[in-house]
Amino acid sequence: MIQRREFNKLAALAAASAAAQARAQQSSPAPKPATNDGITWDKAPCRFCGTGCHVRVGVKNDRVVAIEGDQLAEVNKGLLCVKGYHVGLALYGKDRLTQPLLRRNGVLEPISWEEAIETISQKIMAAPEQFAIYGSGQWTIPEGYAANKFIKGGLGSNHIDPNARLCMASAVTGFLSVYGVDEPAGCYDDLDKCDVLIMWGNNMAEMHPVLFSRVMDRRTRGEKVTIIDLGTRRTRTTEFSDHYLEFRPHSDLAIMNGIAHLLIKQNAFDPKFVERFCNFRKAPKDPLATPSAPLHGDAMSFEDYKAALEPYTPELVEKLSGVPAEQIRMLAGLFANKDIRITSTWCMGFNQHSRGTNANRLCHGIHLLSGHFGRPGDAPTSLTGQPSACGTAREVGTMCHFLPGGRLILNPEHRKETETIWNVPEGRINPKIGHHTVLMWEKFCTPADKGGDIRTLWVQVTNPGQSLPNLHKLFKAKAGQPDKFLIVSDVYRTATTELADLVLPSAMWVEKNGMFGNSERRTQQWFRMVKPPGDARDDAWQMIAVARRLHDLGHAGMKDKDGRFLFTLKNDKGEEVPVWEWPRYYDMNVDKALFEEYRAFSRYKHKDLAPYDEYVKARGLRWPVVQQQDGTWRETKFRFSEFDDPYVKKGAEIQFYHSVTKDDKALIWFAPAEKAAEEPDADFPFWLCTGRVLEHWHTGSMTRRIPQLHAAMPHSYVEMHPEDARERGLANGETIVVKTRRGELRLPVWIDGRGHPPRGSLFIPFFDERLMCNDLTLGEVDPISKEPDYKKCAATVARASSAP
Amino acid sequence: MSAALSRRGFFAAFRQPFERRVAPAAAPVVKREEAADVAKVAIVQGRFCIALTSFCSACVERCPVSGAMKKERGMPMVVADICTGCGICHDVCPAPRNAVLMLPRRPSLTPQPT
Ligand code: SF4
Ligand code: SF4
Ligand code: SF4
Numbered sequence: 067m068i069q070r071r072e073f074n075k076l077a078a079l080a081a082a083s084a085a086a087q088a089r090a091q092q093s094s095p096a097p098k099p100a101t102n103d104g105i106t107w108d109k110a111p112c113r114f115c116g117t118g119c120h121v122r123v124g125v126k127n128d129r130v131v132a133i134e135g136d137q138l139a140e141v142n143k144g145l146l147c148v149k150g151y152h153v154g155l156a157l158y159g160k161d162r163l164t165q166p167l168l169r170r171n172g173v174l175e176p177i178s179w180e181e182a183i184e185t186i187s188q189k190i191m192a193a194p195e196q197f198a199i200y201g202s203g204q205w206t207i208p209e210g211y212a213a214n215k216f217i218k219g220g221l222g223s224n225h226i227d228p229n230a231r232l233c234m235a236s237a238v239t240g241f242l243s244v245y246g247v248d249e250p251a252g253c254y255d256d257l258d259k260c261d262v263l264i265m266w267g268n269n270m271a272e273m274h275p276v277l278f279s280r281v282m283d284r285r286t287r288g289e290k291v292t293i294i295d296l297g298t299r300r301t302r303t304t305e306f307s308d309h310y311l312e313f314r315p316h317s318d319l320a321i322m323n324g325i326a327h328l329l330i331k332q333n334a335f336d337p338k339f340v341e342r343f344c345n346f347r348k349a350p351k352d353p354l355a356t357p358s359a360p361l362h363g364d365a366m367s368f369e370d371y372k373a374a375l376e377p378y379t380p381e382l383v384e385k386l387s388g389v390p391a392e393q394i395r396m397l398a399g400l401f402a403n404k405d406i407r408i409t410s411t412w413c414m415g416f417n418q419h420s421r422g423t424n425a426n427r428l429c430h431g432i433h434l435l436s437g438h439f440g441r442p443g444d445a446p447t448s449l450t451g452q453p454s455a456c457g458t459a460r461e462v463g464t465m466c467h468f469l470p471g472g473r474l475i476l477n478p479e480h481r482k483e484t485e486t487i488w489n490v491p492e493g494r495i496n497p498k499i500g501h502h503t504v505l506m507w508e509k510f511c512t513p514a515d516k517g518g519d520i521r522t523l524w525v526q527v528t529n530p531g532q533s534l535p536n537l538h539k540l541f542k543a544k545a546g547q548p549d550k551f552l553i554v555s556d557v558y559r560t561a562t563t564e565l566a567d568l569v570l571p572s573a574m575w576v577e578k579n580g581m582f583g584n585s586e587r588r589t590q591q592w593f594r595m596v597k598p599p600g601d602a603r604d605d606a607w608q609m610i611a612v613a614r615r616l617h618d619l620g621h622a623g624m625k626d627k628d629g630r631f632l633f634t635l636k637n638d639k640g641e642e643v644p645v646w647e648w649p650r651y652y653d654m655n656v657d658k659a660l661f662e663e664y665r666a667f668s669r670y671k672h673k674d675l676a677p678y679d680e681y682v683k684a685r686g687l688r689w690p691v692v693q694q695q696d697g698t699w700r701e702t703k704f705r706f707s708e709f710d711d712p713y714v715k716k717g718a719e720i721q722f723y724h725s726v727t728k729d730d731k732a733l734i735w736f737a738p739a740e741k742a743a744e745e746p747d748a749d750f751p752f753w754l755c756t757g758r759v760l761e762h763w764h765t766g767s768m769t770r771r772i773p774q775l776h777a778a779m780p781h782s783y784v785e786m787h788p789e790d791a792r793e794r795g796l797a798n799g800e801t802i803v804v805k806t807r808r809g810e811l812r813l814p815v816w817i818d819g820r821g822h823p824p825r826g827s828l829f830i831p832f833f834d835e836r837l838m839c840n841d842l843t844l845g846e847v848d849p850i851s852k853e854p855d856y857k858k859c860a861a862t863v864a865r866a867s868s869a870p
Numbered sequence: 871m872s873a874a875l876s877r878r879g880f881f882a883a884f885r886q887p888f889e890r891r892v893a894p895a896a897a898p899v900v901k902r903e904e905a906a907d908v909a910k911v912a913i914v915q916g917r918f919c920i921a922l923t924s925f926c927s928a929c930v931e932r933c934p935v936s937g938a939m940k941k942e943r944g945m946p947m948v949v950a951d952i953c954t955g956c957g958i959c960h961d962v963c964p965a966p967r968n969a970v971l972m973l974p975r976r977p978s979l980t981p982q983p984t
Contacts, residue, residue: 151966271925279925306944778964779928
């Protein structure tokens with residue numbers, strides 16, 4: 067029986083032998099010898115979550131037939147979670163989309179790719195400024211780059227936003243306003259080194275299972291790591307935690323202020339660290355003064371900061387949060403202790419929060435204030451949900467206000483630099499930011515004569531018909547508006563294709579070349595290993611083919627300054643390949659060409675990427691990847707720390723070289739505890755929280771088609787406290803009606819199930835397209851990040867039989 | 871906990887029929903000789919169980935018989951004396967190699983007729 071502790075041993079063995087036969091540098095898949103059973107193996111990151119595990123993919127007769135954890139991968143050391151083991155089956159659901167479909171008289175009918183590309187091109191030509199792209203943190207890096215260049219550099223429009231807006235936008239605004247540059251300073255190695263792991267509203271065992279296994283593995287090996295779970299319900303993570311602190315939804319802000327209060331009151335903060343490396347900030351008096359005002363804030367003295375925290379005594383925090391004052395003191399005590407290393411992790415609990423930016427800031431703040439920063443194991447680290455939310459949404463900048471490499475639409479210099487790299491005429495890039503996700507869908511669902519200025523919307527690699535909040539308003543309202551045209555590129559029919567006017571069949575995962583960027587700044591690469599089914603084609607090809615058609619129709623934006631097509635791509639020999647013709651698309655490595663072009667953007671914010679071929683050899687590399695004297699490329703694990711980050715000045719120890727205040731210092735923010743946008747009341751007495759489950763990836767369009775995963779988790783449910791159920795006479799498994807001010811849903815109640823919400827609180831997962839909890843959610847957005855809150859709204863329940 | 875709140879009901883509506891089911895959940899007491907060739911019991915093969923190195927609880931969550939399965943340090947365990955052999959845990963197990971074996975119930979494990 068393989069014990070957990072054997073795991074690393076096995077991994078080490080495999081690493082030694084495989085290193086011996088490491089492949090030569092190459093940028094196209096070299097023919098790999100098949101093993102005895104006729105299976106050829108290659109590497110790829112898992113298709114599902116932001117953890118970014120690597121798998122070995124076994125292929126036989128043009129079909130993925132085997133999946134193994136990749137022992138060479140540092141992220142997972144050969145380990146996978148239940149989804150990862152079955153990732154290969156995501157390709158083989160019976161109802162893969164295999165041909166383009168156009169809706170005629172209400173019915174989706176097959177059409178040719180030529181017609182499909184022509185239809186899209188005509189729609190765009192008719193009103194380019196009313197066209198938008200809704201993309202994804204599951205786009206590969208080159209796909210997102212192509213879409214971004216097409217719309218911003220070609221159409222001169224910024225109406226592009228990824229689903230990542232629903233997922234980590236608040237982490238981005240948090241990092242930007244604290245460090246002046248996005249993404250965590252630390253990495254997963256912190257999980258191996260910390261003495262205390264604090265998970266803030268973060269159910270790691272369920273959502274990032276392999277990361278949590280890494281921590282569990284330390285325990286099995288006899289290391290001591292104290293695990294603290296701060297949550298609003300008991301979860302799988304709680305089972306393994308030393309401390310469980312249950313707080314009232316939205317009161318995480320109060321808890322963090324309570325910790326800062328005590329650190330200062332007891333003079334237990336780190337004055338040296340604060341003086342050398344930090345400035346203080348609060349929300350600006352006038353957030354509209356300049357576009358950057360909300361991110362830069364107003365300066366605040368230490369004395370003011372202290373005064374602002376004065377009210378947050380442990381007793382007040384207990385009142386606001388329900389967490390006993392003693393426990394707040396315990397947390398503060400940990401931060402006061404410089405001899406231990408503390409890693410904080412968070413994900414949707416902080417991010418999908420109507421004060422998400424502030425929640426992120428406060429967490430960074432207590433780490434900075436206490437000096438728990440910059441040593442391995444001492445780190446505030448956000449985890450992302452999607453495999454390339456970091457790589458494609460944040461780094462490529464597929465958001466409506468970003469340009470690639472951390473640049474901003476609103477900054478004229480940044481626009482100019484981008485125009486230079488793209489070789490497009492000055493002024494091509496629209497200086498006005500585009501519509502963020504919620505606004506984009508609102509505008510799409512609003513009739514043109516009522517201000518709905520988006521007419522054609524192209525969705526790729528995501529399922530907004532299920533994942534947007536408040537679906538009646540933001541998605542379903544599209545129905546019955548014939549002038550609104552919805553294009554959906556996907557691999558299966560989904561809630562989104564239900565309302566689509568044009569459906570494009572896409573290649574997925576190892577049916578195409580790809581690159582992802584995971585939560586810890588790790589850029590990963592894989593090759594196409596099998597052909598897509600039927601007439602399914604790459605998402606990037608679809609975008610380039612439309613661009614080419616627009617070019618041929620005479621759209622001036624599709625040409626660069628020298629009159630050449632925007633996507634003039636050359637193979638390794640320097641020959642141009644007309645990749646917009648599908649049969650020629652794989653005559654060269656389009657991913658490599660796009661990535662090498664994109665790389666030029668990565669230096670400005672010190673997010674340096676290595677050449678494509680380096681990623682072919684590696685199981686991902688964490689940026690900044692910097693070339694050494696000897697020509698090799700070295701990744702960076704701990705940013706801003708002199709011992710590891712090559713961009714930190716000698717002797718500086720810690721340097722925030724993108725500091726907002728331009729003095730190499732990070733910002734510690736004050737933000738008040740506030741009420742949630744909608745709280746339980748007499749009519750709607752329950753809190754309703756939504757989220758994921760272990761077996762299913764987001765909206766379940768892939769995982770629900772995998773028999774093993776479907777069998778293990780076949781149906782959505784609502785979790786409820788046994789006492790609440792008993793009071794209402796509800797039996798376990800009984801169908802009940804959950805109702806909010808937005809809609810209602812009938813589903814079975816699960817008592818003492820996987821999660822255990824406290825009294826007055828409900829939880830519904832969002833994977834089940836038959837039972838869409840986003841009919842209920844409020845989706846109040848954070849004013850700074852524009853990310854909606856999916857975790858809090860007010861609901862009521864009733865017996866299904868007695869409901870009207 | 872009241873009978874209404876037992877775990878038995880949950881997911882019942884979505885359960886796949888299990889063809890190998892031999893003993894109904896509320897099995898009447900059967901004679902030992904007859905039971906020997908039909909009655910089964912579930913056994914978790916730890917080395918194939920996803921909970922060993924990662925996380926999973928599908929079998930424990932879906933077992934319809936209160937007390938027949940429990941979790942010990944994250945790992946599922948069948949309490950043979952209570953297990954009715956219904957096979958649901960086997961059906962729902964998502965491990966790459968099914969970790970639940972349905973074994974013929976050995977006479978010594980059958981509930982004693984009262
Ligand atoms: S933890 Fe995430 S990346 Fe790793 S195997 Fe599971 S789903 Fe895939
Ligand atoms: S066979 Fe499995 S599911 Fe059925 S009673 Fe026994 S342990 Fe429970
Ligand atoms: S369902 Fe299978 S893999 Fe999951 S815990 Fe049970 S035996 Fe283990």
